[in-house]
Amino acid sequence: MEKRAIMLLIILMAVGWAAAPCLAQEKMHVVDNAIFPDTRCSPALFDHDGHNEKAGIDDCGVCHHVYQNGRKSEVETSEDSACVECHALKAGADNPIGLRRAFHLRCIGCHQIGEVGPLMCAECHPRASLH
Numbered sequence: 001m002e003k004r005a006i007m008l009l010i011i012l013m014a015v016g017w018a019a020a021p022c023l024a025q026e027k028m029h030v031v032d033n034a035i036f037p038d039t040r041c042s043p044a045l046f047d048h049d050g051h052n053e054k055a056g057i058d059d060c061g062v063c064h065h066v067y068q069n070g071r072k073s074e075v076e077t078s079e080d081s082a083c084v085e086c087h088a089l090k091a092g093a094d095n096p097i098g099l100r101r102a103f104h105l106r107c108i109g110c111h112q113i114g115e116v117g118p119l120m121c122a123e124c125h126p127r128a129s130l131h
Helices: 002-025 048-055 099-114
Strands: none
Touching: none
């Protein structure tokens, strides 16, 4: 009986250890990519609060920017708006930067400038399947 209990405990611990990453991801937020008709990659993992804390970002306008007359507003932010409200799926006359490119420029561009953070597809998109 004691051997069974010990074996059961070992199995439960192993299952718990193996499942821990999955449980931790429940708290992880993602950048939803369902709007794209051709999702080649999984949604980008992005823990908003953890990222901003680690990066030392207090100003929402750093990422949630608003441009007026070609200049970035120093006081207004777009934090209560979806990115697609300003960045249509495809670039056009009223929208020089399409949504996919806006995401990548904002994220990867900042990482390149600061020389920190992920730069490769699978670092943000864990199940990237680029064809």
